[in-house]
Structures are given as C-alpha cells and as structure tokens.
Ligand SMILES: O=P(O)(O)OC[C@H]1O[C@H](OP(=O)(O)OP(=O)(O)O)[C@H](O)[C@@H]1O
C-alpha cells in the first residue's frame with residue numbers, strides 16, 4: 383500500500399499557491415490509517431521517549447492512535463484558550479500563516495522525554511514551537527515524528543539546527 387495515494391494534493395488551499403495534502407482520505411480508509419499508525423510506531427522505535435505530545439488538531443489524531451498502540455501517555459499542545467489551568471505559550475509561523483500553541487504548565491514531569499507528533503512537517507514552525515513548550519516546562523524533547531515531510535520547505539533542517547531530531551514516514 384502506498385500511503386501517498388491516500389494523501390491527495392488540493393491546490394490553492396487554504397491560500398493561493400499552497401499545495402495542500404489532505405489527510406481525510408487516509409483517515410476514511412481503515413487499512414490506510416492502521417498502516418500509517420503502524421509506520422509511525424516503526425520510526426519511533428529507535429527514539430527513547432516516555433510521553434507523546436500531540437499537536438492540535440491533526441497531530442491529535444495520529445498522537446492518540448500511537449499513544450494507544452504503544453501504551454504511552456499523551457500530552458496536548460493546543461491552539462489558544464482551549465486548555466484550562468496555567469499554560470506555557472509559544473507563537474509561531476507555519477506554511478500559510480501564524481498561530482499560537484499552549485501546553486499546561488504542570489502536565490509534564492520534569493524528567494519526561496517527549497516525542498512530538500504531527501501529521502505534516504512543512505516549514506517546521508509548528509514542531510519548533512511545540513519543542514519550546516516542552517523545554518519551558520523543564521522536560522526534554524526526545525524528537526519529532528510526522529507522517530509526511532514536505533522537503534522543499536526544509537523544516538527538517540530547521541529543527542536539526544535547534545537540536546530536534548525529526549523523522550517522517552513519507553517524504554515528498
Ligand atoms: O511545518 P509547519 O509549516 O509549521 O506546518 C505544519 C502544520 O500545519 C498543519 O497544521 P494547521 O495549523 O493547519 O492546523 P490543523 O492541524 O488544525 O489543521 C499541520 O497539521 C501541522 O501542524
């Protein structure tokens with residue numbers, strides 16, 4: 383099964399010039415979703431981590447599936463004003479805009495080794511902001527994994543420059 387067949391390109395979404403990869407067909411096919419989860423588990427194998435951090439919203443889907451598959455705890459990085467209690471905040475730029483992510487200040491133990499998970503790595507802005515949230519809470523970033531890397535945007539290098547090891551199941 384070629385998982386890329388289940389991630390079709392939608393040109394000019396959400397803005398002109400963006401070649402958007404839609405995960406909806408992959409999620410709508412049980413075998414493809416299962417295979418994607420399995421392959422995310424495979425690439426996480428040589429990284430040592432205690433917790434997963436899923437990034438709103440598409441990172442929640444794969445983060446929850448993987449957390450269940452690996453029996454690991456799942457932490458949420460959320461868009462603004464969604465989480466109760468005190469939060470750390472990071473603003474960031476992504477391929478088609480800017481946004482803000484938040485994580486609860488006391489949800490991670492300081493000895494946690496956290497694997498970040500998202501569906502797509504494009505510019506790397508989202509994963510870098512998530513890494514900063516983990517560091518703000520005193521925990522360690524174990525790495526980052528995604529289903530798809532859009533390589534021409536060089537997000538992998540941007541993360542490497544900041545000491546974050548990233549791996550992706552698929553590259554285009
Ligand atoms: O590498 P980057 O340039 O930062 O882009 C990648 C991010 O963009 C998308 O999220 P989006 O903000 O569109 O939110 P969504 O998951 O709620 O659709 C995607 O799910 C990644 O989180």
Ligand SMILES: Nc1ncnc2[nH]cnc12
Nearest residue numbers: 401402403404477502504
């Ligand atoms: N081209 C793209 N397709 C899907 N998700 C994205 N997130 C950032 N860039 C994206």
